[in-house]
Amino acid sequence: MNRKNIFTRFARLPVIAAACMLLVLSGSFNLLFAQSINLKNAVIVVSPGIPSPMKETAATILSEEISRRSGQVPPINVVWPKNGTPVIALVLSSETELAGKAVPSKRESNNPEFKKEGYRILTEVSDKGSITWVIGSDARGVIFGTGWLLRNLRIATGIVQLDEKADFASAPAYPIRGHQIGYRTTANTYDAWSVAQMDQYIRELAIFGTNAIEGIPFQEGEAPSPHFKIPSAEMRIRMSEMCQKYDMDYWVWTPATFDLKDEAKRKAEIKMHEEFYKKARRLDHIFFPGGDPGENHPSDVMPFLKELQSLLVKYHPNGKMWISLQGFSVEQIDYFYQYLAKEKPLWLEGVVSGPGSPPIAETRYRLPKQYKHREYPDITHAIRCEFPVEKFDQAYALTLGRESVNPRPYAFAKIHDKYAPFTDGFVSYSDGSHDDVNKVIWSMRGWDPQKNIHQILKEYATFFFGKNIDEQAAGGIEALEQNWKGPLAENGGVEATFNFWKNLETGNPKLKNNWRWQMLVMRAYYDEYTRLRLINEQELEKQANEVLAKADLKTIDKSMTDALAMVNKADTQPIAKEIRKHIEELTDALYISIGLQTSTAKHKPRNPERGAIMDFVDYPLNNRWWLADEFEKVKKMKDAGEQLAMLKRISSWENPGVGSYYDDISSVSKGPRVKTISEDATDVAWWDSGMSRKRLSSQLFQREPALDYDNLDPGARYMIRVVGYGEALLRVDGKRLSPVIYNKELDSVKEWIVPLSLTQDGKISVTFDGPEESDLNWRKNSKISDIWLLKM
Known part of the structure; x- marks a missing residue:
């Protein structure tokens, strides 16, 4: 029976009966035209034509991530299962068949699955079962297609399904989409990770479209982190192996912080590089920051890099050399471009633009076309950085500081849109997992600059928290970004965000040990606590100033005592104790789950500036410390009139x-x-x-x-x-x-x-x-x- 015949019959039915039948049939049509694909018992069939190690890696990722969330372990095979068994097929677009089944690729060469790193996801449903095709243009296309599938599957205990049939194809807009992960003391998280944790994180970045990881291999003069699970020298080699496993480019960031004219140090540095080049399983790019850190003139830098390049290609024939102009003077920048014009070095791949570099548009304009241009955006800091939070409230600046949990999806989407067109892509600067949402935003907008931000956040929530709360969690992340806009005391949305996340937390106890969940919930609590403290402590200071304003020559000492007691109620009569307690519980849980070092006393970060927000959770949001010190100055004054004038100046400051x-x-x-x-x-x-x-x-x-x-x-x-x-x-x-x-x-x-x-x-x-x-x-x-x- 077709739709026309069905709806013709409604004319012959009584109105109420027709309405009831319409409701039933509309549900049937919804099921028919938005048909879900049940993959609960699916078999993963892998084409032998996919190059290793991706042939093994992509299928393993799919099987393990589904198993981790559903309890079902999809078997991996190279032959087709019996009829009725759902199949997830991994294949290259250049192949016409897989185990006797025709590959349904659309053969036009301009289709995404035929472009570098592109893929198509296509579902076929028949009475013999379903096939979900992951068709990649190349090995990376297969893994990125697998990532799309994992980001869009509904997976829970006993459930693995696509909510509707799929025919989706995509290829990346920008060829470089990476993130720096420095296993070093400076990091507030990475230095505490095991090899397994590092591997899992790199895998998850690949699932969201990342194709490059940048390590920091040499740590001269830096003491080993107390959190290191293995020595840094070993981890940098393991990271190269991980990049090979996930077919990611392995970059390393390596400055010269010594005088390159010092021959002994120069030779030692070159030797250290060569030893690393020998051991690294994979090494694609060397990034040398020109003057941040370092104070060498490009006349010394360029010959040094040329020599490094000659060593690099001995062990990694396709290895590339990059330089940034960070910290260079106008004369040094001009020298660099004159060098390019004169020498036309074939050994140099391109220029990196980061904090302290010349403007990105200017760099692309001055850089000869044969050289590539990569951005090095700082996505990890909120203040004292390249992309600060605009008009950040003072209370946040003094408590959350530089490296707090900082999801800024819409801000960073705009920043990416502004600068990306002048580049071939990016490898971001990151010093911890607190910027995890930002990494995903950059990776996915680097893949598709038009992709809807809310949809990105929904896919983030689907994969990490479950599709049943993807909409709520996405909205909650967006709300956290709004918490940082405008005067904090006037932002009633902070309380709404807090209540929203508190209810989500209560309703999803299974996510209690999920570190991404812990971070987002903690931020909601921290913001609310800071706002409540700010309102309370500013009111206490206002009352203290009223006491000081009424002081006279006879009541100077009493006025200071009473005013100080008033502002110190922030300590003697603290508010929101339960919120404060839960913040501490969550930050301690984050230290256990991923080694996030939020407390100097408990977690031993390199220094308090590196994300130690618990050091500042109770930092004064009124001027009680300053008042106490000013009162000591007043007490030392000999003249009562001067004392009184000083108190009047303090009370009327604002x-x-x-x-x-x-x-x-x-x-x-x-x-x-x-x-x-x-x-x-x-x-x-x-x-x-x-x-x-x-x-x-x-x-x-x-x-x-x-x-x-x-x-x-x-x-x-x-x-x-x-x-x-x-x-x-x-x-x-x-x-x-x-x-x-x-x-x-x-x-x-x-x-x-x-x-x-x-x-x-x-x-x-x-x-x-x-x-x-x-x-x-x-x-x-x-x-x-x-x-x-x-x-x-």
């Missing part, structure tokens, strides 16, 4: 009075007139290993802020006051003003009188010229943290 204005330059909540943001996130000071007792505002800053003021009193005189460090070359409405007070020490004051002629229209724009400080380390550059416009 509230200078009617008609006056204050801006905390890098606070998204306390800098409403600030138009600029820091481009490179060097606007967070890292003093005293993150435990600075200085005023919170002084720990975040900008170099050249710009502010707009309006609704000023045209007849009033105004003064601009700045707190910071070093120079502050101020302009008002484009006019450079001369200061009346100009101190350069840290936290010292500068002041300017604003001419009446500039405020007569009721508004001014304030900008700062950048001082010439190219000879200074960026940490010693001038800083501006607080600005007042004071009505005199």
Whole structure:
């Protein structure tokens, strides 16, 4: 019976009966036209034409990952099973048949399954059973097609199925899609991994379209990590074997941190390289960062790399050499391009653009076409990095820091879209598994720049958490990214995200030991705890300032005692204890599951900056430490009038009075007139290993802020006051003003009188010229943290 005949008969039925039959039949049609493919008892049939080791690897991945999730172990075979048994067939698109069955490849050469690394997934269903074809253009195409299947299967205990028939084909947009995984002390996770854990992680990256892994083979001067399961020298060789197993390019990042003119050190370095080249099972690319680290001129670097290349091809004939221009001066960059024009080195494969490199578009423009161009994006850091979180709330910057769990799917998709067209792909910078979501985003957008971000997250959730919660988990990851947008105290979505993840956690106890799940749940708890603390502690400081504002000559000591007791309630009367307790439980669980080192005392990271968020989970979000130190200064003053003036200055720091204005330059909540943001996130000071007792505002800053003021009193005189460090070359409405007070020490004051002629229209724009400080380390550059416009 066809559809036309069925629906014709509805006209002869009573309305209610017809409606009921329509509901039943529509369900039948849904089953017919969205037919699921049951693979519970499937046999994996592998073409002998697939090159080894992928012939063995792809089938093993498929069998093991299905078995791990369902309890069913799909057998692997080279012959067809009896009729009725579902089959997953792995085959090359160049083959016409597999074990007597015709391969249903679409023979047009421009189809994805005939392009490098491309594949097609096609299901055939008949009364003899189902065949799910994984048709790869080459060995990598087979593994990437296998990855698609695993990302889209519904797998649970006793269940293995595709929810609908498939005919999907795809090939990558960018040929280089990789991630750096440095088994070194600096990493906050990788250094704690066993060989099996490293192998599994590389496998999972392959499942999401990654085709390159970058190791860091030489660790001169760096003590072995206390977490190492095997020596780093052994792991770097094992990683080369893993790359061979998964048919991934093996890159290594290897700088020269010594003077290349030193012949003895140069020879020793070359010898060390050659020993590594001999032992590595696979080695495809050497990446030499020009000046980060290192201080060698390219006139010394290029001959050194040429010699390394000659050794590399002795052991790995297809090995390639790359260089970045990171940290090079204008003269050094010009020298490099002049060298290319003159020498036309065939031994050089291409240039890498990373943090501190010339602009990506400029590099592609200046680089001769025969050389490739690879990006080295920093996807692992949130602040003091290449791609900082824009307008990151101060509370997050001071607690979560650089290397927290940091899913930023939409931000990094935009960043990839912006820079990728100038490149042949990327190998990202990563120092731990906390950026796991970001790795998947980069890999999959490198494969398909148009792929829907929500769909990527659903596939991530399907594979790692199960298809039954893919939509919820994807939405939860998106919500975590939204937690970092705008002023934290005003972001009510943080509480909603917390409750969402808390309910997911409660409803999915089987995921309790899944480390990716642990990370996401922990972030939701940490964000909520930080927000609750911020609101509470800022209110305590407000009340303390009210106490100080009421002080008089007779109550100076009592006012300080009462104000300090008020702000210290954050410690003496802590809030959200249960949330705090669960954060600790989750971070301890993450140390057990993957060695994530979130606590200096418990987990021994290299230093607190390397993801030790538990060191800062209770870091003050008001100025109680600073107040305590300032009060000690007040007590040492001899004159009571000076003491009282000091207290009044403290109490009115952020509230200078009617008609006056204050801006905390890098606070998204306390800098409403600030138009600029820091481009490179060097606007967070890292003093005293993150435990600075200085005023919170002084720990975040900008170099050249710009502010707009309006609704000023045209007849009033105004003064601009700045707190910071070093120079502050101020302009008002484009006019450079001369200061009346100009101190350069840290936290010292500068002041300017604003001419009446500039405020007569009721508004001014304030900008700062950048001082010439190219000879200074960026940490010693001038800083501006607080600005007042004071009505005199």
